[in-house]
Amino acid sequence: MINAWERIQINLEKSLKPGLFQLWVKPLKGEYESETESLKLEAPNDFIASWVREKLQGVIQETCLEVLGHKPSLKVVCSKTNGISSPIKPSRNIIRQNQPALPARKSLKVVSGFKFNFDDFVVGPSNELAYVASKSFCRQSISSDQLFLSSSTGLGKTHLAQAMGNQLAACANKKNIRLAYLTAEEFAGQLVMALKSRTMEEFKARFRDQLDVLLLEDIHFFQGKEKIQDEFLSTINALQCQGKKVVLTSSFLPKELNGIDSNLVSRMCRGFLAVIDRPDMETRQKIVKNKASSLMVSIPDDVTDFLAGRIQKDIRQLESCLNNLVFKARMLKSNITLDLAMEVIKHFDVEDHSLDMDQILEQVCRVFDVTYESISSKSRKKQYVLARNIAFYIARRHTEFSLKEIGNRLNRRHSTVIKGITSVEKELSRKSPLGRQIKQTINQIVA
Numbered sequence: 551m552i553n554a555w556e557r558i559q560i561n562l563e564k565s566l567k568p569g570l571f572q573l574w575v576k577p578l579k580g581e582y583e584s585e586t587e588s589l590k591l592e593a594p595n596d597f598i599a600s601w602v603r604e605k606l607q608g609v610i611q612e613t614c615l616e617v618l619g620h621k622p623s624l625k626v627v628c629s630k631t632n633g634i635s636s637p638i639k640p641s642r643n644i645i646r647q648n649q650p651a652l653p654a655r656k657s658l659k660v661v662s663g664f665k666f667n668f669d670d671f672v673v674g675p676s677n678e679l680a681y682v683a684s685k686s687f688c689r690q691s692i693s694s695d696q697l698f699l700s701s702s703t704g705l706g707k708t709h710l711a712q713a714m715g716n717q718l719a720a721c722a723n724k725k726n727i728r729l730a731y732l733t734a735e736e737f738a739g740q741l742v743m744a745l746k747s748r749t750m751e752e753f754k755a756r757f758r759d760q761l762d763v764l765l766l767e768d769i770h771f772f773q774g775k776e777k778i779q780d781e782f783l784s785t786i787n788a789l790q791c792q793g794k795k796v797v798l799t800s801s802f803l804p805k806e807l808n809g810i811d812s813n814l815v816s817r818m819c820r821g822f823l824a825v826i827d828r829p830d831m832e833t834r835q836k837i838v839k840n841k842a843s844s845l846m847v848s849i850p851d852d853v854t855d856f857l858a859g860r861i862q863k864d865i866r867q868l869e870s871c872l873n874n875l876v877f878k879a880r881m882l883k884s885n886i887t888l889d890l891a892m893e894v895i896k897h898f899d900v901e902d903h904s905l906d907m908d909q910i911l912e913q914v915c916r917v918f919d920v921t922y923e924s925i926s927s928k929s930r931k932k933q934y935v936l937a938r939n940i941a942f943y944i945a946r947r948h949t950e951f952s953l954k955e956i957g958n959r960l961n962r963r964h965s966t967v968i969k970g971i972t973s974v975e976k977e978l979s980r981k982s983p984l985g986r987q988i989k990q991t992i993n994q995i996v997a
Contacts, residue, residue, distance in 0.1 A: 553580075553582065554580075554582035554584075554589075554617070554618065555579075555580025555581065555582055555589070555591075556580075557617050558580065558589075558610070558613050558614055558617050558618075559575060559576070559578075559580070561613045561616055561617055562575050562609070562610065562613050563575070565609070565613065566609070574598060574601060574602055574605075574606060575602075575606070577593065577594050577598060578591045578592065578593055578598075578602065578626075579591070579592040579629075580592070582618075582622065586623075587620060587622045587623065588622050588623045588624075588625065589610075589614060589622045589623070589624050589625070590625045590627065591610075591624070591625070591626045591627070592627055592628075592629050593626060593627070593628055593629065594628075594629050595628060595629070595749075595752070596628045596747055596749055599626050599627060599628045600743065600746070600747040601743060602626050603626045607624055607626070610624060611624055665712055666708070666709040666710075666712040666713050666716065667712075667713045667716045667717070668681075668684075668685060668713045668716075668717065670840065670844065671706065671709055671710065671713060672833060672836045672837045672840050673833075674829050674830060674832065674833030674836065675830060675833070676705075676826060676827040676828060676829045676830060676833060677701075677705070677706055677826045677827070677829065677833075679824050679825075680699055680701075680706070680707070680710055680824035680825070680826045681710065683697060683822055683824045684697065684699070684710045684711075684713060684714050684824075685717075687714060687795070687797070687822075688714055688717045688718055694821040694822040695790050695793065695794070695795050695796065695821065696786070696790065696795070696796045696797075696798070696818075696820060696821025696822065697795075697796075697797045697798070697821055697822050697824065698798045698799075698800070698804065698818055698819075698821055698822070698823045698824070699711065699797070699798070699799045699800075699824055699826065700799070700800055700801070700802065700803050700823065700824070700825050700826070701801070701825065701826035701827070702801060702828070702863065702864075702946070702947065703801060703864060703866075703947075703975055704863070704864035704865050704866035704867060705826045705827075705828065705829070705863075705864070705865055706826050706865060707767075707799040707800075707826060708767060708799065710826075711731070711765050711767060711797060711799050712731070714765065714797060715729060715731045715765055718763055726762075727762050727763060728760060728761050728762045728763070729761065729762060729763035729764070729765065730757070730761055730763075730764055730765070731765040731767075732765075732766065732767070733766070733767045733768050733771070734766055734767065734768050734769045734770075734771035734772055734782075735768065735771045737757075737766060737778075737782065738771065738772070738775065738778045740753065741753060741778055741781055754785075754788075757785050757789075758785055758788040758789060761789065761794065762794050762795065763794065763795045763796075763797070764785075764786070764789060764794075764795070764796050764797070765797040766796070766797070766798055766799070767798075767799045768799065768800060768801070769798050769799070769800045769818070770800045770801060770802050770807055770968065770972055771972070772810060772814075773807055773808060773809040773810055773965075773968065773969065773972070774809035774969075775809075776811070779810060779811050779814050780811070782814070783811065783813060783814045783817060786817060787817070796821070798818060801971070801972070801975065802968055803823070803825070804818040804819050804823075805819075806953055806964070806968060807968065808963070808964065808965025808968060808969075809965060828862060828863055829862075829865065831858055831859065834857075834858035834859075834861075834862065834865075834868060835854055835855065835858045837858070837865060837868060837869070838854045838857050838858055838868065838872060839854060841868075841869050841872050841873075842854075842872065842876075845872070845873070845876050847876050847879075847886065848886075849872075849886060850886065850887070850888070852888050853875075853886060853887070853888055853891045856888060856891055856892070856895075857871060857872060857875075857891060857895070860895055861895070861898060863947050863948075864947075867898050870898070871894060871895055871898045874894050874897070875890065875891055875894045878890065878893075878894055897993075898993075906949060907945055907949060907951060907956070907959050910941055910944050910945050910948065910949070910995070911925075911941060911959065911960075913995040914937050914940060914941045914944070914995060915937070917937075917991055917994055917995055918933060918936070918937040920933065920934060920937055925937045925938050925941070925960060926959075926960045926961050927961075928961075935970075936988075938960055938962070938970060939970035939971070939973050939974050940974060940988065940991060940992060940995070941960065942956055942957075942960075942967045942970040942971050942974070943970070943971050943974040943975070943992070944992060944995060945959075946967075946971055952964075953967045953968060974988060
């Protein structure tokens, strides 16, 4: 017979993201006491117990209300038989590490496969070097123990990072490869949690001793975070002193980062650096055809050319547009035509015309109802800061100006430009209310 906690877990699994449930809820053991209307949860270690108390207590009690009809008192404790190290939190629900904190080598337990692999990556002149370097890194035929992938948003660095994880995880059992894949923000979050819960030794052991490969995305998040940079630098030094591998990705080159310790910048530059540029027309056409094939549809050549010609700087948008086109055609039970594609593409960031800085600044000022003098002033008024950041973001994507040149137009340093672009990208990726508002504003400006 299913007990109360098992029923609560079933509901939690339905409401939480898979990775969140697997990592923080599934390891818990629960005991519900009906007489006292109390729920006691037992975590395998202090790290998980602390995280559940801080992040999930409200969610668990709301789920109890659904299952039990009331909110019980909740107590989260650490197991007395605490022999399991805290798991490494994965990004995008990919993998986790769940193993005793012992010196013996334990292979990674794969919870679910990576979303991307090398087979579905379309290679062209803009990304060939990064593709070859990534595959060589997995085969250990590249001499460097570190790979740095850099590109603008949506051009494939995450695809290649996950493809490497996919290939390495596939042979993890054969070669005893232990790997972790997460973002820099997640690394920082775990570090802060370890400091709060006084489990730094466990944190260091997980990232320095219990790994063979660390894949870390969006390292520009570390800008201005001195203590986190120190720990990260110590981590990669410790890994590589043991002959282990590190893969880093960022929207910026190491030399473009500001607020990063010079020793860390130097460390980032020490390995192999591969830049992914904007794909040419032929590569974009191949991407459309490849995606259409995976969706098991036939795309007319005029539609392929139209999509590839209008969405040039973000492959994710190109694929998303095609997904929407195919879905709409199926819903309407109609053929995929150029007219239908023209309707769908209105909702995406398209290349109607080239923009220069004057046009961008003029449109930003118009949309935000501000003057050029106000957004180029020293004012930190929220409306001016958002307008400036959006101008930085659009200029980076729609012009060939350098970060320094973009900053000069608004009397800002290139480090401020990076910070502004990162802020916009963060909101867009989170799909927050502000992110949706920013997306609509950007589409309005570039339309």
